[in-house]
Amino acid sequence: MEIKAKAYKFGDNINTDDIIPARYLNTYDPRELARHCMEGVDEDFIRKLGRPSVIGHCIVAGKNFGCGSSREHAPIAIKGAGISCVIAESFARIFYRNAINIGLPILESKKASERIDSGDEVLIDLSKGRITNLSRKENYKVQPFPEFIQEIIRDGGLMNYAKEKLKK
Amino acid sequence: MGMSIAEQILARHCGKKNVAPGTFIEAKVDIALGNDVTAPLAIEEFEKAGGNKVFNPDRVVLVPDHFTPNKDIKSAEQCQILRSFAREQGLRHYYEVGKAGIEHVLLPEEGVIVPGDLIIGADSHTCTYGALGAFACGVGSTDLAFAMLTGKCWFRVPETVKFFYKGKLNKWVSGKDLILYTIGDIGVDGALYKVMEFTGPVITRLSMADRLTICNMAVEAGAKSGIMEPDEETIEYIEARAERPYEIIRPGKSTRYAKVIEYDCSKIEPQVAFPSLPSNTRPISRVGEIYIDQVVIGSCTNGRIEDLRISAQVLKGKKVHSRVRLIIIPATQRVYREALSEGLLETFIDAGAVVSAPTCGPCLGGHMGVLAGGEKAIATTNRNFAGRMGHPKSEIYLSNPAIAAASAIAGKITSPEAL
Numbered sequence: 001m002e003i004k005a006k007a008y009k010f011g012d013n014i015n016t017d018d019i020i021p022a023r024y025l026n027t028y029d030p031r032e033l034a035r036h037c038m039e040g041v042d043e044d045f046i047r048k049l050g051r052p053s054v055i056g057h058c059i060v061a062g063k064n065f066g067c068g069s070s071r072e073h074a075p076i077a078i079k080g081a082g083i084s085c086v087i088a089e090s091f092a093r094i095f096y097r098n099a100i101n102i103g104l105p106i107l108e109s110k111k112a113s114e115r116i117d118s119g120d121e122v123l124i125d126l127s128k129g130r131i132t133n134l135s136r137k138e139n140y141k142v143q144p145f146p147e148f149i150q151e152i153i154r155d156g157g158l159m160n161y162a163k164e165k166l167k168k
Numbered sequence: 169m170g171m172s173i174a175e176q177i178l179a180r181h182c183g184k185k186n187v188a189p190g191t192f193i194e195a196k197v198d199i200a201l202g203n204d205v206t207a208p209l210a211i212e213e214f215e216k217a218g219g220n221k222v223f224n225p226d227r228v229v230l231v232p233d234h235f236t237p238n239k240d241i242k243s244a245e246q247c248q249i250l251r252s253f254a255r256e257q258g259l260r261h262y263y264e265v266g267k268a269g270i271e272h273v274l275l276p277e278e279g280v281i282v283p284g285d286l287i288i289g290a291d292s293h294t295c296t297y298g299a300l301g302a303f304a305c306g307v308g309s310t311d312l313a314f315a316m317l318t319g320k321c322w323f324r325v326p327e328t329v330k331f332f333y334k335g336k337l338n339k340w341v342s343g344k345d346l347i348l349y350t351i352g353d354i355g356v357d358g359a360l361y362k363v364m365e366f367t368g369p370v371i372t373r374l375s376m377a378d379r380l381t382i383c384n385m386a387v388e389a390g391a392k393s394g395i396m397e398p399d400e401e402t403i404e405y406i407e408a409r410a411e412r413p414y415e416i417i418r419p420g421k422s423t424r425y426a427k428v429i430e431y432d433c434s435k436i437e438p439q440v441a442f443p444s445l446p447s448n449t450r451p452i453s454r455v456g457e458i459y460i461d462q463v464v465i466g467s468c469t470n471g472r473i474e475d476l477r478i479s480a481q482v483l484k485g486k487k488v489h490s491r492v493r494l495i496i497i498p499a500t501q502r503v504y505r506e507a508l509s510e511g512l513l514e515t516f517i518d519a520g521a522v523v524s525a526p527t528c529g530p531c532l533g534g535h536m537g538v539l540a541g542g543e544k545a546i547a548t549t550n551r552n553f554a555g556r557m558g559h560p561k562s563e564i565y566l567s568n569p570a571i572a573a574a575s576a577i578a579g580k581i582t583s584p585e586a587l
Contacts (some may be wrong), residue, residue, distance in 0.1 A: 004242075013357070014444060015551075015553045017533075017551070017554075017555055017556050018530075018553065018554075018555075021533065021555055021560075022205075022532035022533050022534060022556070023533055023534070024240075025205045025234070025235075025532075025534075026235060026242035026243045026246060027242055027246075028208060028209040028309075029201065030211075040553075040554065040560060041554075062362065064357035064390060065359055067356060067390060068292065068551060068553060069291075069292045069532070069551075070206065070289075070290055070291055070292040070294075070306040070307060070308055071205065071206065071308075072206065072209055072290075072308040072309040073205075074308060078210050085481060090357065090359070092390060093360065093361050093392055094292055094306050094307060094308060097307060097308055097311060097378070098308035098309075098310065098311075101308060101310035101311060101314075102308075102310055146192060146324070147192075148192035149192075152322075157315050158310050158311065158313075158322075159213050159216065159217045159310060159312070159313060160316065162217055162314050162317060162318060163217055163218070165318075166218075167419075
């Protein structure tokens, strides 16, 4: 699966209060959460994304993306806002699980995290684990997912994986 | 080769003799926990997956604590989802307002968690229970849904880092200061994906309250869990309340740790974490002049009776500064009652503090003390991210309860020594 997306860059230690402030956690409706996506760190983020078009959006961040609370509302807000992928140097562990479990593609790549800038157009090949920066004409290597995680991703998230297992 | 406490617990729960860091396992969980923010989503996922009955109604725990007593209509509706699910499923451990409190203070207190357990909770501070010799970690709502359905959870077996604390504790230095100092040293991703095993002569001299505080904040260093080897103090605590048989697991003799870090506690002063990361710590002597608008004493980190006792000791006969609002939140009904019978509540009210019902409330900017733009607060909570306690332009400093109480009196961040 290939994703073409415009990059939006953030720094290190983006926490879940940045991604979706706790005052919005009295709901888990993806559309409502999406309206406040990244509001804690950039109030204008959703406006900047604009209307969906042929080219998608991706978030590129530094170390420890998604640190803080366990709220699954964070990857749900990101997915709901139409962000097709998050690339970071590293992810906080609960965010990592949550993204995998709900089927939000995430990629770990130090090089990509350093080199991609806001506004760059990137081509992401999830199955091959390759990121191409179309604006800079560069390729970045991605840490491949362990087999077990790939199984969950193939099944379309943890609950589908559970259903598949229950069938067996 | 010996296995760490965490590795042994994980191995036992997946029916293997050995597990090595880095491998993926599916393990049985002893307790699956959710709250009013995370459980509604898990319940929906559970039902969507065709879930009919939870794997064991005695082992699924629901605690409405974040936005309770219900702060608005939407929160009330979230709690309603928990309440009716708990009734339908016949959950033994559903705690209604009036019997409840902050989950991570409540569950150890009630004897729901025992040594040797494998606990998952859809709340990042689930790692608190490591202080009892359990392997406990925070997960998301979908993980909780999966566990409610199957009684299991997937894990990547984490490496363990050993933290060894030696020396003598200085006056006013508590478990909170040790963990803040540690996070200040290794950073907010210093233990990413790893288990922090806390040990050494200083740890064995600490009360259970201090130990729970230390394990509580392991997640602020990115850790999967904090854990401690049970000792006599732990066993005494457990014996007084455990509702199930338990198993003491000790680290293997030749355990290989990813790293061993040693601290000399005689060099550690009370710590203050400056905005906006828990790792941004300074010793109290190097804080400078920081005037504050609000002080919060409470939370899953420092809302236990021991925390209220030391706060009362500092506040006794003193008045809260005229520019400061002091909010004190006993973490559970039991803590509240003890504070009442020990006369602590009277001390707080005489000093000019407000005492709230048990709730996570202001820690995550929910209610009961939300900050306005430009305001500064010192809190005994666990996170000082920008906007965590309200307005994005408000600032949070983290400390132990004694420093927080002294600061409420002085109107600026200070040590009780300086009063």
